Amino acid sequence: MPMNSTSSVFLARSDLQLLIDRLAEQGFEVIGPTISQAAIVYDRIHSVSELPQGWTDRQAPGEYRLERREDDQLFGYVVGPHSWKRYLFPPLTTLTTADLTTNGWQMRAADDNPPKYAFLGVRACELAAIRVQDKVFLEGAYVDPTYQRRRQNAFIVAVNCTQAASTCFCTSMETGPRCRSGFDLALTELPDGFEVEVGTPAGEALLLQLPTTPIAEQQLTDAEQRRQQAVDQITRKMDTEGIRDLLLTQLNHPRWEEVGQRCLSCTNCTMVCPTCFCSSVEEVADLEGQHSERERRWDSCFNLDFSYVSGGPVRRDIRSRYRQWLTHKLASWIDQFGSSGCVGCGRCITWCPVGIDITEEVAALREVGHDNK
Amino acid sequence: MSAEPKPKIGVFKFASCDGCQLSLLAAEDELLTVAGKIDIAYFLEATSHIDAGPYDIALVEGSITTPSDALRIRDIRQRSKYLITIGACATAGGIQALRNWADHDEFVRAVYARPEYIETLATSTPIAEHVPVDFELRGCPINRHQLVEVIVSLVAGRRPKTPSHSVCLDCKRRGTVCITVAQGVPCLGPVTQSGCGAICPAYDRGCYGCFGPAKQCNTGSLSQQLLADGTPAPELVQLLRNYNGYAPEFRYESERLAGLNSEVIS
Amino acid sequence: MTTNKTNASGEPGGVSPRTMSENIVRGLTPSGSPAGQVVAEPWGYHTVRIHEITPEVADVATYHLGFDDSAVAVAYRFQPGQFNMLYLPGFGEVPISLSADPRSSTTWAHTVRAVGNVTQKLASSKVGDTLGLRGPFGSGWPLHTAEGHDVVIVAGGLGIAPLRPAIYELLRQKNRFRSLTLLYGSRTPETILFEHELPEWSQRGMTVQLTVDRADAAWSGSVGVVTLLLDRLSLNDPQQTSVFMCGPEVMMRFVGKSALARGIPESQLWLSMERNMQCAIGLCGHCQLGPTFICKDGPVYRHDHLAPFLNVEGL
DSSP states (O other): OOOOGGGOEEEEGGGHHHHHHHHHHTTEEEEEEEEETTEEEEEEOSSGGGSOTTEEEEEETTEEEEEEOSSOOSSOSOOOSOOTHHHHSOSEEEEEEEEEETTEEEEEEOOOOOOEEEEEEEOHHHHHHHHHHHHHHHSSSBOOHHHHHHHTTOEEEEEOOSSOOTTOOHHHHTOOSSOOSSOSEEEEEETTEEEEEEOSHHHHHHHTTSOOEEOOHHHHHHHHHHHHHHHHHOOOOOOOTTHHHHHHTOTTOHHHHHHHHHOOOOSHHHHHOSSOOOEEEEEEEOSSSSEEEEEEEEOOTTSGGGGEETTEESSOSHHHHHHHHHHIIIIIHHHHHSSOSOOOOOHHHHTOTTOOOHHHHHHHHHSOOSOOO | OTTSOOOEEEEEEOBSOSHHHHHHHHTHHHHHHHGGGOEEEEETTTOSOBOOOOEEEEEEESBBOSHHHHHHHHHHHHTEEEEEEESHHHHHOOGGGGGGGSOHHHHHHHHOSSGGGOOOOSOOBOGGGTSOOSEEEOBTTBOHHHHHHHHHHHHHTSOOOOOOSBHHHHHHHHTOOOHHHHHOOOOOGGGBBSOSOSHHHHTTOOOOOTTOBOTTOOHHHHHHHHHHTTOOHHHHHHHHSSTTTTSHHHHHHHHHHHHHHHHHHO | OOOOOBOTTSSBTTOOOBOOSTTOOOBSOOSOOSTTOOBSOTTOOEEEEEEEEEEEETTEEEEEEEESSHHHHHHOOOOTTOEEEEEETTTEEEEEEBOSOTTOOSOEEEEEEOOSHHHHHHHTOOTTOEEEEEEEESOOOOGGGGTTSEEEEEEEGGGGTTTHHHHHHHHHTGGGSSEEEEEEEESSGGGOTTGGGHHHHHHTTEEEEEEESSOOTTOOSEESOHHHHHHHOOOSOGGGEEEEEESOHHHHHHHHHHHHHTTOOGGGEEEEOOOOOSSSSSOSOTTEETTEETTTTOSEEEHHHHHHHHTSTTO
């Protein structure tokens, strides 16, 4: 169901810079899509000119290519190798510090004063991913202070997709492509500007500072058609019917062995996944033995040492590590956090160096290979 | 603590470029901090002072390429409590292990005016093929911080922490875009052990595998994919036969590919 | 920071099945273990000091830790079966079960085998040394579920450590249970932990049976795995018997099978699991087993809640 469109307004393309400027004036560090290393990544931006104007992406399993568009759209692509988790759940965080004093070791929380982030260009699947990580880091018995400090101040400008990649399957996961909630403002790009929808009072307050105009009926229709184009372009599907029980009762399916032969166990899928949250906590000590820190780093269930206990690693082969990732993402996540851990963004498919396709694996696992009793 | 005898460290060189020993010298700032806790007993690159041992820790750089090397490493092993190999030469045979796939006698004849004076082995082999090794520090060259970690750990009495995961994890932590997926550049990152900080892909260069095979790496699957994506087998063989080409996981795959290639040719 | 693992339904948190939504089937482990309680600074350490070290057997010692801050000491409570994260700056952090009386109020005991960097450093520590402590974490032994039952404790090796606080509590409330039995398996007679306390436990009304994998000349007791003791144990009424077990995973798998074969209901079998734990608060992902986080949903589980995942290799 489309939102009540009467609440939306029109922002001219030439005034998008003002949106960035107002955010910057309010103390936000604006992060948005920009080109680096032949891909669209999320980095600090100050100007509309840093957006990937006139570029698009072509994606397939194990392949990503930037290509020129025929028009000069600013948001004419889908999602790239980065996700917003890099800002909300940084790859490296110092959690605590310890100092040896005359009174023994004294520990305290590490200083952490993150910037106020404004995210520009958040897609529907990414809003869903942020929602998933909110559940993980903020809504359980324990709140993660690092995530909380970054998340609570974040301002989100979403962008509705007007096209899809071959790897997208957000419609199967019911996360997109339409942005429905979780944003302060949401844009739909039109040839000469944007349809802007308001999601929160903070978004509305910002919008009041911009030279918007009432939106014409024709523009609304155009925006809706462009959004529908994204829906129509999605071809990849994942059947999620009964998926939790399916996967947790197929733990000895021969497919795990088969995919284990192809999987590099290189961790790429978990790193690009916008919901994967595993980390290791390591000790970083000075040489004198006077000062030490607990440092949290992104980690992955694909690492052999990840499951290490005193008797050795529990998951000793790639087969069992792939199984852990897939069953966690699509099945046990539901038990743990009340929703799937997959938002259908397709990053794990595109960025797997050998192009392993999660939707294809699920389809194969549905074919009951043998009795699992 | 101060009453305890300081661990004696010896640094020994075999066939190598000295780069790993230089890493040790480059770590002087860090090592000065622990200098009071260790005794450098043998380190020809740094001091002419020679202590015949025995040593608590032997740091061994270089591979075994001559008959006398093979004897000398046994002698060092006997005089050392812990033997730690440092660098790709010592842990995998180094770049000079390329001779293991070539005609060694022909090389000697081509390079030296008087080949009869040259006494070398037909192969360059890692230290662990000759004597038991307690810990291997990978890299070409080794990472200074990892070396400090090893020395400080030994002084403190703990096992050194050197991660065994792939370079990919480091690329992603630092925000580097995968150059294989985005640019079609062949890269050994998915099968190579972390340690360098994932430098090359950040400069749009494929990983050369300087830190050797990652734990349980799936080299076969990667090379299948690179072949399918259009990298010719001889190029892949060259990619695998680099500083760590003789490490088993890389060696088997390059030999498989080389065989594949000769079948195609014949 | 008391993490009371009992939720509103009276079942230990983390194991009560519940329905979540239409496409979500029975969840084994709803998150949010301490009911309704949110801990804002889960990484906060307390400085603790080693007050006493009791050498137990080779490589194993009990460290009696006291809080530097007396207000923390007064407020600190734990349930038998729970664990703390012990932090030795410069070396790292390890999860260690509390191993002595839950009603202690001055020092808290942790029985530790020196196997890794952190525990070996702890083994070289002295009385008066300080370290960091976070906790308690995880679920405890739900002793109240065994009221009126014959209670059988099955321990393997160091697995007796997290059971010891339960033993103290059971002995203290002995009248609420029909009988108390400890079946304890050790590798050799030399590695029997808390051996000096066993006579006292017997004297206070607990039947204690020992077995060793390898006997020496002086050993006159049972030889073989601890499962054999359970196989031979005469049960008054299996339906009214509760089993609490901790030991190597393979041991618990066999004890579970044996108990089920003897007719003990699966809902009365409880076990304590071990996995790699780095955060203790369900956020680092390392300790997952099937749908559960062992650090916050466990380590103590009802057998039937883990059974589908216990026999799958490499899960």
